[in-house]
Amino acid sequence: MGERKVTVAAEVGLHARPAATFVQRAKKAPMDITVTRSYGGEKVNGKSILAIMALDVRQGETVVISAEGEGSEEILDELAEIAGTP
């Protein structure tokens, strides 16, 4: 299972534009993408904008993004970059 721990940099947190961009990328991935606020926390579906908004991640908070399978490392890098973009 690949993971990336990222500090969310956008002023609005993982909402609106960053959330939409994140989910759009995640939806293109062939495997499941999960996001959680901390290791061992509740994992939500990274392909659902409702789930990402419900996670309510603010600027400066960290999330852990997980995926497994072929190509997952690349996808995780891209998702981590989106979440970490101001």
Next chain:
Amino acid sequence: MTTVLAPVEGEAVGLAGVPDPVFSAGLVGPGTAIDPLRGPGKAVAPITGKIMKLHPHAYVIVGDDGRGVLVHLGIDTVQLKGDGFQLLAAEGDRVSAGQPVVAWDPAAVEAGGRSPVCPVVALDAEAVSEVAQGAVHVGDELFRWD
């Protein structure tokens, strides 16, 4: 099927009328947008359900079937940090469609140099239908989510 009601009075202009590429390209989800009547008003719940997220400038209501509808009051209004917005309900509250959620003034938003256009978006939906065009009143049917 979910019937989504107009949360504000104004002109339904479609998501293409939103001056923000993420909304106008439908990246947040399908739906429409309302160019609101200028002047003090109350934005209401577009569906019956629970207020999952309540910010002064935006809210998400989730119905009993798990479907979420986002109402965004103006564009880049997160920058106002709540100034000019008054919460009329609380996060976690159960609301009926048409019940006031936030009081605000689109004219004040516009005077501050921001667009008061309100995207109303069906989150995680593939498509919506029967999308209203032109003048809408608060509580009018805005679109359907099959």
